[in-house]
Amino acid sequence: MRRVLVTGAAGFIGFHSVQRLLGEGVRVVGLDAMTDYYDVSLKRARLAEIGESPDFRFVEAAVETPNMLMDLFAEERFDLVIHLAAQAGVRYSIENPRSYLQSNIDGTFELLEAARAHPPAHMLLASTSSAYGANTEMPYAETMRADHQMSFYAASKKATEAMAHSYAHLYDLPISMFRFFTVYGPWGRPDMALFKFTRAILGNEPIDVYNHGDMKRDFTYIDDLVDGIRKLADAVPERGHPVGEIDSLSPVAPFRVVNIGNSEPVQLIDFIIAIEAATGRQAEQTLLPMQPGDVPATWADTSLLETLTGAKAGTSVEAGVARFVEWYRGFYGV
Secondary structure, rough: OOEEEEEEEHHHHHHHHHHHHHOOOOOEEEEOOOOOOOOOHHHHHHHHHHOOOOEEEEOOOOOOOOOOOHHHHHHOOOOOEEEOOOOOOOHHHHOOOHHHOOOOOHHHHHHHHHHHHHOOOOEEEEHHHHHOOOOOOEEEEEOOOOOOOOOHHHHHHHHHHHHHHHHHHOOOEEEEEEEEEOOEEEOOOOHHHHHHHHHHHOOOOOOEEEHHHEEEEEEEEHHHHHHHHHHHOOOOOOOOOOOOOOOOOOOOEEEEEEEEEOOOOHHHHHHHHHHHHOOOOOOOOEEEOOOOOOEEEOOOOOOOHHHOOOOOOOOHHHHHHHHHHHHHHEEEEE
16 A cells, blocks of 8 residues: 545544554545635644645545546556545535535545546545434444435435445445444544534533433544544455455445444433533533434444454543543643
């Protein structure tokens, strides 16, 4: 592995992935559109944290830009692609669905076309636990049907899975889709619960708690997620070589779907208690009904990831939340 493309490189997960790869001495090309979905200064601060490196090249562009990726693939000849660029957020997809069509679906099409012309050895494409949609059987396993997405965000990501499978089948492109669960940690996104709760609690403001707190999430610490991504890069899917009955490997393509999660769902109230402990303050809670497009629980079966790579999340919510709060206080000076 000599040259790696990371799309969404100034994003939360992309930033940490780039740091991990650079630490291994790999040449990384980072691509990001620097959109204003949330504070662009945070994205620029992440890039500044990466710093100047002869092994890192940053390209500011949108993945959906016609032929931009085609030219970049032709120039760099990537060995590995980690595709994280996407319009994120369940709730925002209700307000602005077109941005999901453009970034998630059009952007993935441009990526797949570039890979068809200049094939990398392996492509890792980010999907989401939201793809499981209305499924109530848990933990979520990759072999389950996932047909009833609850938001356009989830639908757009499930569509990219189908698109990627067709390219894997037609052009023999090895592709792993990874469905990640609620990711948190230092340098996280301001629209995520941990960031919003911490900011409100430290600012002596109430927090909005949906479904009256009756929610469970498979909270996954960022370092555990990146470790899973990195190890999954070496587990290249091979047509006709499943690792057992738990394998989601396609019968007609070098393509599989893999969960990356903590495999231990946590009650939202317990997550809030961890934030209170880390901040030393008690939250004032505004209890609200469930929001449209949301689901009451997520829980990952990570048996396939462990079988393929040996990776297993090991960071407790208490430890992970404390690290985030420490970073938040330092970064914002509060």
